[in-house]
Amino acid sequence: MGLIIKVIEILGKCPVYKVGDKIVIEDGCRINLQETTAICMHSLAAIMPYYVALNKGVNPVELGLAKEGNKAYVQCLDPCKYTGGGTVIFEIRKVEKLNQKEVKMDHFAELGENCIVQENVILGLRYKENCQKVKIGNNAVIRSGTIIYADVVAGDHFQTGHNVVIREKTTFGSFIVVGTNTVIDGHVTIGNFVKIESNCYIPTHVTIGSHVFIGPGVVLTNDKYPQKMRDQYRPEGPIIEDGVTLGAGVVVLPGVRIGKGSFVAAGTVVTKDVPPMSLVKGVPGEIFPLPEKLRELNIAKNWRKYINDEEIKNWYNRLR
Numbered sequence: 001m002g003l004i005i006k007v008i009e010i011l012g013k014c015p016v017y018k019v020g021d022k023i024v025i026e027d028g029c030r031i032n033l034q035e036t037t038a039i040c041m042h043s044l045a046a047i048m049p050y051y052v053a054l055n056k057g058v059n060p061v062e063l064g065l066a067k068e069g070n071k072a073y074v075q076c077l078d079p080c081k082y083t084g085g086g087t088v089i090f091e092i093r094k095v096e097k098l099n100q101k102e103v104k105m106d107h108f109a110e111l112g113e114n115c116i117v118q119e120n121v122i123l124g125l126r127y128k129e130n131c132q133k134v135k136i137g138n139n140a141v142i143r144s145g146t147i148i149y150a151d152v153v154a155g156d157h158f159q160t161g162h163n164v165v166i167r168e169k170t171t172f173g174s175f176i177v178v179g180t181n182t183v184i185d186g187h188v189t190i191g192n193f194v195k196i197e198s199n200c201y202i203p204t205h206v207t208i209g210s211h212v213f214i215g216p217g218v219v220l221t222n223d224k225y226p227q228k229m230r231d232q233y234r235p236e237g238p239i240i241e242d243g244v245t246l247g248a249g250v251v252v253l254p255g256v257r258i259g260k261g262s263f264v265a266a267g268t269v270v271t272k273d274v275p276p277m278s279l280v281k282g283v284p285g286e287i288f289p290l291p292e293k294l295r296e297l298n299i300a301k302n303w304r305k306y307i308n309d310e311e312i313k314n315w316y317n318r319l320r
C-alpha cells in the first residue's frame with residue numbers, strides 16, 4: 001500500500017514545486033526519496049493529517065477531500081498573498097501495491113519520455129561505489145526479468161526482451177533491440193540500429209558498429225585460451241563493423257574483426273579477420289565475395305522511417 005501525491009495546480013508562485021511533481025509515500029510512513037521529485041515542509045503539514053486515513057482506504061469523499069471519486073485533494077498551507085509564495089494543490093491517490101510500473105523503487109536510472117518498464121526489472125544495479133545511474137533515452141521498452149547494471153547508457157528506442165542481462169560500462173546508440181535471454185557482459189560499445197536476437201552471449205571488450213544484425217544463439221568470445229596461460233591473459237573481443245550480419249549460432253573467436261557489410265552464414269565459426277563485403281560460411285569459416293543479392297543495408301522495417309531512403313540505397317555502393 002502507499003500514496004502517490006501529484007502536484008496538479010499552483011496558484012501564485014511556488015519556489016519548490018512545479019506541476020507534475022510527485023511525492024511517493026510507502027507503507028509505514030516512508031517517503032520514497034528516489035521517486036519523489038520535490039518536497040516542501042509546508043506541503044507535508046497539509047498532507048500529514050490525512051495520511052493514515054487515506055492509506056487505510058477511507059473514502060476521500062467522506063473525509064471531505066473530494067466531491068466524488070477515489071482521489072483526494074489538499075492544498076498546501078502557504079498563505080501566498082502574504083508570503084509572495086504560492087499555494088499548491090495536490091491530488092492524492094492510494095495504490096494497493098507500489099509495483100515497478102507505479103514506482104520504479106529499485107531503479108537507479110534516468111529514463112526519457114514515454115518509456116515502459118515492466119515488473120521485475122532492475123535498472124542500475126550498483127556493482128561498486130560511485131557508479132553512475134543507468135541512462136536511457138525516450139521510447140524504451142524494458143521487459144520483465146531484465147537486469148541492467150549501473151554505468152550503462154542507451155539512446156532512444158531501446159528495447160529488451162525478457163531476462164536480459166546487461167553489465168556495466170556498456171554503451172548503446174539509438175534503435176536497439178536486445179533479445180530474450182541475451183547476456184552482454186560489460187565494457188561493450190554498440191552503435192545505432194542494432195538488433196541482437198535471443199540467447200546471445202557477448203563477452204567484455206567487444207565493439208559492434210551500426211546496422212548490425214546478430215542472429216539467435218550467437219556467441220562472441222574474448223579469451224583464446226580460457227583458464228590457461230593466465231600470465232598472458234588480456235580479454236580481446238571481436239570487432240563487428242557496420243552493416244554486418246551474423247547468422248544463427250555463429251561463433252566468433254577472440255580479437256577477430258569482421259569487415260563492413262559482411263554476412264556470416266548460420267553456424268559458421270569465424271577464426272580469422274574477414275575483409276569488408278565478404279560472405280563467410282562453414283567451420284572453420286571460408287571467405288567468399290559477398291553476393292550481389294546480400295548488398296543491402298541492414299534495417300528493420302519499423303526503423304526505415306527514421307533513416308533517409310538515399311542512405312539505405314547507397315550505403316553499400318559507397319563501400320566499393
Ligand SMILES: CC(C)(COP(=O)(O)OP(=O)(O)OC[C@H]1O[C@@H](n2cnc3c(N)ncnc32)[C@H](O)[C@@H]1OP(=O)(O)O)[C@@H](O)C(=O)NCCC(=O)NCCS
Pocket residue numbers: 215216246247248249264265266267268281282291
Ligand atoms: C548464407 C546464406 C545467406 C546462403 O543463402 P543463399 O545465398 O540463398 O545460398 P543457398 O541456400 O543457395 O546455398 C548455397 C551454398 O551454400 C551452402 N550453405 C548455405 N548456408 C550455409 C551455411 N549456413 N553454412 C555452410 N554452408 C551453407 C549451401 O549448402 C549451398 O552449397 P552447395 O552450393 O555446395 O550446394 C544462408 O544459408 C544463411 O546462412 N542465412 C542465415 C540465416 C540465419 O541465420 N538467420 C537468422 C535469423 S533467424
